[in-house]
Amino acid sequence: MVERFLNMLAGVRRPALAVAAAAAMLGGCAGRDTGAAEVWDPIEGANRFVFSINRAVDTVAIRPVAVLYRDWMPAPAQRGLHNALENLGEPVTAIAEVVQGDPGRAGTTLARFLVNSTIGVVGLFDVASAIGLSKTKEGFGNTVGYYAGVEPENGGFYIVLPVIGPSNARDGVGLAIDAAVDPFSIVAFSISRDAGWIYAGARFGATVLDTRSRTLYALDDLERNSVDYYAALKSAYTQQRAEIIRQKREKNGPRAELERRDKLALVR
Amino acid sequence: MPFASRRAFLCAAAAALALPAHAADGPAAQLIEKVAAEVIELIQTTQGAQREAGIRAVLERYFDLPYMGRAALATHWEATTPEQRGRFLKAAISAEARAYSERFGQYGGQTLAVTNVSNRPNGSSVVASKLNQSNGQPIAIQWEVRDSGQGLRITDVKIEGVSMVMTRRSDFNSYIQNNGGKVDALIGELEKRASR
Numbered sequence: 001m002v003e004r005f006l007n008m009l010a011g012v013r014r015p016a017l018a019v020a021a022a023a024a025m026l027g028g029c030a031g032r033d034t035g036a037a038e039v040w041d042p043i044e045g046a047n048r049f050v051f052s053i054n055r056a057v058d059t060v061a062i063r064p065v066a067v068l069y070r071d072w073m074p075a076p077a078q079r080g081l082h083n084a085l086e087n088l089g090e091p092v093t094a095i096a097e098v099v100q101g102d103p104g105r106a107g108t109t110l111a112r113f114l115v116n117s118t119i120g121v122v123g124l125f126d127v128a129s130a131i132g133l134s135k136t137k138e139g140f141g142n143t144v145g146y147y148a149g150v151e152p153e154n155g156g157f158y159i160v161l162p163v164i165g166p167s168n169a170r171d172g173v174g175l176a177i178d179a180a181v182d183p184f185s186i187v188a189f190s191i192s193r194d195a196g197w198i199y200a201g202a203r204f205g206a207t208v209l210d211t212r213s214r215t216l217y218a219l220d221d222l223e224r225n226s227v228d229y230y231a232a233l234k235s236a237y238t239q240q241r242a243e244i245i246r247q248k249r250e251k252n253g254p255r256a257e258l259e260r261r262d263k264l265a266l267v268r
Numbered sequence: 269m270p271f272a273s274r275r276a277f278l279c280a281a282a283a284a285l286a287l288p289a290h291a292a293d294g295p296a297a298q299l300i301e302k303v304a305a306e307v308i309e310l311i312q313t314t315q316g317a318q319r320e321a322g323i324r325a326v327l328e329r330y331f332d333l334p335y336m337g338r339a340a341l342a343t344h345w346e347a348t349t350p351e352q353r354g355r356f357l358k359a360a361i362s363a364e365a366r367a368y369s370e371r372f373g374q375y376g377g378q379t380l381a382v383t384n385v386s387n388r389p390n391g392s393s394v395v396a397s398k399l400n401q402s403n404g405q406p407i408a409i410q411w412e413v414r415d416s417g418q419g420l421r422i423t424d425v426k427i428e429g430v431s432m433v434m435t436r437r438s439d440f441n442s443y444i445q446n447n448g449g450k451v452d453a454l455i456g457e458l459e460k461r462a463s464r
Contacts, residue, residue, distance in 0.1 A: 243429020
């Protein structure tokens with residue numbers, strides 16, 4: 001299932017076109033354009049099914065490994081893996097920043113990548129931050145959200161992806177484009193099919209471990225303190241993604257955003 | 269669900285809101301600083317049931333709990349009797365007090381710094397703050413503060429963009445819908461949890 005999904009993603013090779021298509025698709029949902037409404041979840045039945053499978057897989061396989069990793073792997077090693085994974089994401093960040101119309105920032109990101117890949121030993125150490133090259137993390141989910149003329153809470157329909165978990169039309173398309181424009185992936189797949197899959201699998205596995213170990217606390221808390229974990233996670237995911245996209249937009253028009261937010265008063 | 273929070277709760281970008289900077293003082297900011305100081309004091313000096321009681325007192329003193337409860341129940345609020353509202357608020361407050369007292373665990377040297385206060389035209393203020401941890405990234409916390417008659421009270425807390433009231437609202441609403449649209453089912457569940 002995951003493989004088919006990734007294959008489908010690999011088919012996307014025209015980011016600009018795809019961004020436009022995704023933005024148009026999201027624009028089609030403008031009728032539901034209110035952050036105060038419930039998240040749009042037309043395939044809730046299927047989502048809850050995938051969610052329950054994800055939870056089962058998480059309980060028996062992912063979570064225990066993540067706990068062991070968090071508690072027994074020395075902190076510097078954990079930090080090193082995290083830095084290396086973030087470093088692998090820098091080229092995609094830079095590409096997304098160009099598409100977002102910020103080539104200056106993309107330059108800084110590229111400089112970070114060059115410094116950390118060399119002096120920082122394949123990204124294990126974040127030397128760039130220490131010398132004042134600040135870090136950003138971008139992808140095409142953010143980029144689509146930045147350009148789509150809808151509330152950032154509206155990411156199209158909500159979808160729970162196998163293993164990956166909460167997502168929506170916007171972020172799913174974003175992940176697909178991220179995978180398609182990733183230079184490492186392109187190089188690996190151009191060497192051979194096997195090399196491509198080994199790269200993709202290793203990076204995915206390491207990312208799962210790193211991310212899960214870092215979200216143990218927050219997700220345990222959300223699960224324990226909700227009466228419907230599925231609904232609580234859907235809401236939290238949507239809000240958090242919206243906040244990140246809103247911050248991007250606010251850089252350009254703080255007043256407009258503030259005024260708009262007041263129209264979305266929490267309670268009428 | 270590893271990517272669940274790929275840009276997640278604790279590792280989200282620490283970028284400050286690019287809003288016009290207001291002086292980070294005034295009554296709203298002072299309220300938040302006072303609450304933070306009291307909570308840190310509680311975490312350092314109390315444990316278990318005593319801490320839970322202390323947190324509960326802080327919630328009751330500085331948070332507009334009826335307002336938050338109404339917001340969390342949203343449209344269901346109108347359909348409830350005063351008796352149900354009372355039971356709902358009592359159970360929900362117990363649940364939040366317990367959640368917060370467990371959440372803090374050991375004091376790890378965190379400090380809260382107010383970074384910005386912005387006033388909204390609707391009369392509320394948003395106090396932006398950063399929870400600085402000894403290890404790891406600072407966590408962005410926004411507090412919504414308003415005066416609804418008995419002085420300034422907190423009406424919502426947003427952690428890394430995730431609003432406590434909004435999340436509870438989705439959570440509660442979904443639970444009610446999956447239980448025949450009955451608010452009583454939710455109240456029963458919350459009471460069951462509170463008595464555990």
